[in-house]
Amino acid sequence: MLATAIIVFREVLEAALVIAIVLGASRGISRRGWWVSAGIAMGVFGAGLVALFADVIAEAFSGTGQALLDAAILLTAVVMLAWHNIWMSGHGRKLAGEIKEVGAAVQAGTKNLAALLVITFTAVLREGSEIVLFLWAIAASGGHEFGMTLGGFTGLAAGMLVGVLLYRSLLFIPIRHFFSVTGWLILLLTAGLAAQAAGFLNQAGLLPALGSNLWDTSAILSQSGILGQLLHILVGYTARPSGIEILFYGVTLVAIFTLMRINGRRVHSMQQRQPLHDQTDTEPANS
Amino acid sequence: MSSRLIPLLLTGVLALNAAAFADTLTAKLTIQNRQFTPQDLTLPAGTKVKLIIHNQDVIPAEFESYDLSREIVVPGHSQVTVYIGPLNPGRYNFFNDFNHAARGWVVVAPTTGKGN
Numbered sequence: 001m002l003a004t005a006i007i008v009f010r011e012v013l014e015a016a017l018v019i020a021i022v023l024g025a026s027r028g029i030s031r032r033g034w035w036v037s038a039g040i041a042m043g044v045f046g047a048g049l050v051a052l053f054a055d056v057i058a059e060a061f062s063g064t065g066q067a068l069l070d071a072a073i074l075l076t077a078v079v080m081l082a083w084h085n086i087w088m089s090g091h092g093r094k095l096a097g098e099i100k101e102v103g104a105a106v107q108a109g110t111k112n113l114a115a116l117l118v119i120t121f122t123a124v125l126r127e128g129s130e131i132v133l134f135l136w137a138i139a140a141s142g143g144h145e146f147g148m149t150l151g152g153f154t155g156l157a158a159g160m161l162v163g164v165l166l167y168r169s170l171l172f173i174p175i176r177h178f179f180s181v182t183g184w185l186i187l188l189l190t191a192g193l194a195a196q197a198a199g200f201l202n203q204a205g206l207l208p209a210l211g212s213n214l215w216d217t218s219a220i221l222s223q224s225g226i227l228g229q230l231l232h233i234l235v236g237y238t239a240r241p242s243g244i245e246i247l248f249y250g251v252t253l254v255a256i257f258t259l260m261r262i263n264g265r266r267v268h269s270m271q272q273r274q275p276l277h278d279q280t281d282t283e284p285a286n287s
Numbered sequence: 288m289s290s291r292l293i294p295l296l297l298t299g300v301l302a303l304n305a306a307a308f309a310d311t312l313t314a315k316l317t318i319q320n321r322q323f324t325p326q327d328l329t330l331p332a333g334t335k336v337k338l339i340i341h342n343q344d345v346i347p348a349e350f351e352s353y354d355l356s357r358e359i360v361v362p363g364h365s366q367v368t369v370y371i372g373p374l375n376p377g378r379y380n381f382f383n384d385f386n387h388a389a390r391g392w393v394v395v396a397p398t399t400g401k402g403n
Contacts, residue, residue, distance in 0.1 A: 003387065054347065055362040063339065063368030066359055133347045133360055137385040140346045141321070199356050205311075205337070205370040212355075212374050223353040240354055 004151030005158070007134055011127040012159025014233050015043075018123040020163040021189060022081075024170040025088065025182035026116055028099040029108040039117040043124025050125065051132035064204035070126065071204070074197035077122040080115045081190040082256045085183055087112055089260035090267030092179035100175050183260070185234070191253040192236020198248035210243025311337050311370075316350075316391075318342040318361060318383070323391040332398045333373045341366045348389070352381035355393065 019036065026032045050057065050069075057065045088095075091108075131152075138148050173181050201207040218239035221228050231237035236249055314336050317324045321344060330336050340350050342361040350369065351358045361367050376397040383389035 007384065054360060055365045058360060058362050058365045058367050063366055066367065067369075130349065130360065133362070134349070134385045137346045137348065141386070203357055203359065203369055203371075205368070209335075209373065212372055218353070238356060240356060242356060245356070 001147035001151040001154075004135075004138060004148050005155040008131055008152050008155025009158045010155075010229060011131045011134070012156050013162055013229070015123040015127040016159045016163025017166060017230075017233050018077075018189065019120055020167040020170070021182065021185050022084070022116055022119050023167055025084065025179070025186055026108075026112075027171075027178065027182075028095050029112065031113065032116055035113040035117045036120050039120025040124050042117070043121045044128055046121065046125040047128025047132055050129035051136070054129070054133055061204070067200040067204040068206075071197045071200035073122045073126050074193050074200065077119055078190050078194045078197065078252065080118045080122075081186055081193070082252075082259070084112065084115050084119070085186045085190070085256055086259045086263050087115075088179060088183060089264040092183065093268075094271075096175050096179055187253065187256055187260075188235040189233075190256060191249045192232070192234070194252035195236045195238065195241070195245040195249040198244045199242065202242060202244050207244050210247065212242050213240040214243055214246060216240045311335050313337045313339065316340045318344060318348050318389070320344065321346070321383075321386055322389050323381075323383070326391040327394050328391065329394045329396065330372070330374065332376045332395050335370060336372050336374075338369045338371055339366060340369060347385065349384035350381060351384040352379060352393075354379035355381065357381070358384070 019040070023032070023036060026036075054066075057069055059065065061068055135148065135152055139145065170178075170182065198207060202209050216239065221231070221237070221239065223229065223232055223237070223239045228237060228239065238245060312331065312334050314328060314330060316328055316338060318340065328338075340359070340361050342348050342363055342365055345363040347360060347362045349358065349360045350367075355371055355374075357369055357371060359367055359369055371393070372395075374393070374395045376395045379393040379395070381391055381393060
């Protein structure tokens with residue numbers, strides 16, 4: 001039962017942390033809850049489909065179908081997260097100002113909400129299909145059904161709890177700094193996902209490794225431990241990274257950061273030319 | 288912008304790789320009765336290896352290795368392909384993430400001569 005709980009927990013954790021961060025990053029945007037829930041529901045449905053056709057997917061493209069699918073899912077998430085972050089670099093300040101003033105939800109474009117949906121969908125899809133296959137594997141190998149069900153639900157609940165805790169802790173951050181913190185979190189998360197995608201493309205034989213283990217920090221911080229696991233999800237920590245993973249990590253990080261800077265300046269200078277309302281940031285945060 | 292760049296990048300790399308794959312070695316790993324065979328998979332150093340994992344059981348398995356940074360579901364009665372390396376000499380642990388009792392090692396012995 002415990003083994004089941006731990007494995008399900010690890011898979012749920014990844015999706016839960018991603019969702020917690022995007023929920024934080026989209027704070028104050030109206031109707032985001034509905035879109036994120038829809039993303040979760042679609043992810044669960046999609047995960048069932050992927051698990052159902054696992055054998056077809058696995059044997060596609062000479063046995064590299066699953067790695068290619070994983071890479072495609074991850075790269076979709078990377079593009080959406082990048083887009084969200086670049087958008088926020090222009091709107092975060094205004095959003096923070098409005099949350100502070102009225103505490104009311106802000107209308108954002110459908111594009112932004114759709115990006116949230118896709119990010120949530122991809123997170124649940126990837127981890128969910130593994131959970132379904134894993135539970136099937138245990139059920140088929142004749143484990144105790146009651147223990148398995150209990151373990152599955154314990155893992156699910158524990159993973160979601162950590163997600164909720166992360167989201168709640170994010171809310172303690174003063175609103176002045178809130179969106180720059182979530183912006184950094186998303187930036188690092190996205191770079192990590194891009195590195196994972198590179199790993200899958202290398203696994204499928206489409207990209208060279210550029211050095212298989214450029215360094216090895218598994219003795220200091222093992223990836224199988226809980227801290228290594230958390231850092232792997234949040235900032236893409238890999239104990240023995242390949243060159244291509246590092247390259248994707250670096251390029252993604254720099255590209256998104258640069259576009260955020262450019263967009264932030266562009267929107268800021270546009271607002272200076274036609275000031276809407278004063279946004280003084282002098283008073284201390286009221287938390 | 289980046290969504291247009293990625294396919295372009297991939298095409299380029301594909302073309303680049305076609306030449307490099309000419310001397311890829313093929314190795315086989317079997318999952319049978321919930322165990323890996325062989326449990327010590329010996330591979331040469333400095334060569335890219337095409338590893339074919341064949342799950343002969345009905346139960347799905349997940350080949351996973353932190354050391355090799357590899358993760359792939361192998362459904363029952365299915366065969367999947369994982370490219371690994373080129374590796375440095377050493378021992379690399381792998382396991383079935385759906386059944387941690389099933390483990391094994393990729394053993395890379397030092398070679399003389401051929402590099403990269």
